Amino acid sequence: MKKDIVSQSSLSRRSLLRGAAGAGLLLSAPGLIGRAHAQSGDAIRLGAPFHRTGIGASYGRWYERTANAALQLINEQGGINGMPVEMIVEDDGTDPKRGVEVMEKFATEHKVDAVFGHLYSHVVAATAPRAGELKMPYFLCSEAHTLASGAFSRYCFQPSITDVKSQVVSMAPWISNNLGKKITLIYPDFNFGYDHRDNMTAAIEAQGGEVVASIAIPPTETSFTRYMPKIPFNTEAIYHVMVGPAVLTFVKELGEHLGKNRPEIFGFIDSLEGVDMNIPQLEYLEGTYFWEAMPRYAQANQTEFDKFFREKVGVDSNGASLDDPKDIATYAHMFSVWETLFAMKAAMEKADYKGPDQKIDFLEAMESITGFEESNEFPQGDKLFNGKTHQSFGHQNISKVTDGKLDVVYRTTIEETLYPDETDYTQMSF
């Protein structure tokens, strides 16, 4: 018996070594391939730093699928300016440090034409300055207000998804008119949460409402009962956003604490992206409201463009993968990858872009664009693009949870989402 165990362990040690050597080879391989490919002029190469692992993994998976579908379509239609478009994906682990490293790799090793697809705001905040230093066109699919506030450089754009400020500004009137004027905010205790807190507090006060409590929750929190007593009794509506991976616990404990006589509840879909709405743990959300950039469930008045987009990325009318109904898409956000690619295509065609020598032409063409029509290329809806702040503005949706599905009850106009410019990137040098 004892002998057996000893010989087994020595065998596994040897195979472990073998495995380690193999892993080393595998790890070095992508670099080699990348270097071999990097030649300009024959194709347009786009760097895609996706969150394949880490806390953003479910977003990353769907961002990658969406990008693949969009590129396939672009290449079927003849590419950009007659050149095929290639995508090089690197995993950034949803980690700011790794995000910067990947950006450097795209610039120096893969020598890509542009980088697109970053989502998580802390990764973006770390990567954007490096992109500016490397003079690498950097297209965000994030939501942070940082870009439009003027903190980044002339190389950064967000041509598809709107920023938090614009979302909040357009939601506040509806919330105060329909749900209540005394609001309790529950938000994550970091930058993204403060964007919500500051903008929402200002917006609700402008409506004659009042924030009766602001509850910041550390992003690693696992139990929420202790925060619940801070919700005042006179709260008319609870506003909650992105409470981290423990969102199911949050909802359950909110239900236990408040019971049936709850105030109105309004949340941002971000924390429930990739999560099935129709599960027992989320029953308490029935009858509550959510912000969605693009409705997860196909609506009665579904546009032909939404239908086309779902078909191309492989998502059914419930927002789940066609291959696996349990694999729920991050549908309210992932359209931004699709639309961003078509926005880049539009700018490159406008500049008759052939290679990195025309980088400035490409960026100036992007700045000169004023918006996009609702189409197969822009299935979320028409957009207004502000060349000065590099930020786009679009329609927002408010959906109600009804029978475990999300039904859109209000769609804002683009005018409702606007706010005065806070910067002018066109005044900066390249």
Add this chain to the structure above:
Amino acid sequence: MDIAPYLLLATLEGLVQASVLMLTALGLSLVFGVMRVVNVAHGEFFMVGALIAWACGVYIPGPPAVGFVIGLVVAPLFVGGLAWFADWAVLKRINYNPEGTIVSTIGMLYIIQQFALLTFGPDARAVDAPFYYTIRTPWFGYSSYKLFIIVIALALVAGLWFMLRRSKVGLLMRATQFDKETAQNFGIPVDKVYSAVFAIGAMLAAIGGVLVVPNQQAHYLMGTDPLLLSFVVVIVGGLGSIPGTIAAAVLIGLSDGLLSVFFSPTLAKIVSTLLVAIVLVFKPQGLFSGKGARA
């Protein structure tokens, strides 16, 4: 909310936390008391217990209560076996050398954690509570399952107390703790006692993990917090002292509950860490460890 119901909620939260803490800290304290081993991997045993509870909840058909009860049996057995193996494969080989055991249990921490990441994945997963019944007060609702945690923890601690004080196994453990060499001379199989103690310590942590998972979701990094708090409790209560550990768990759990409800969870952590520093400076043997208090 008025002050009285607020206080009630804070006390309940504190007691629930104290119960889980009592189980995990007792495991840590027992292992240190008898073996003089500082088990840094203790939190990972807690985490493995929680993951097994999740697996039982998902893969065993029938109502959630069935999966929960099976988890409550299987998790400590599996984790106990794992600890027994770790003791045999590592700790015994380095003769329970104090520095060596710290480093090797750090190694175990990473091995177990990364193995959990590879098999279980990085997502937090929810587990259904064995029963849903919300106790409604005029001010707030409270999950009856949380009160059930307190009951189970008290029963287990009473059982452990009885075992240590009244059974032969307990006698052997106490003899080993008191003086290892004399115990060996009297024919006590110290090696086996060590293995058993290490396994029992890990089992207590695993039960803590099973109990907590319907409240918190299972996650591969969930072992860190209980480990830190257990160390706090064990230091405040006096290393190796069972009654001291129990008293300190209630003290820390309640103060944590009250402070985090009334002020903020961060302040609660600051206060308990400060308490450790004060205890270490003024009463390094622990607040509750008199001469007669050793279990």
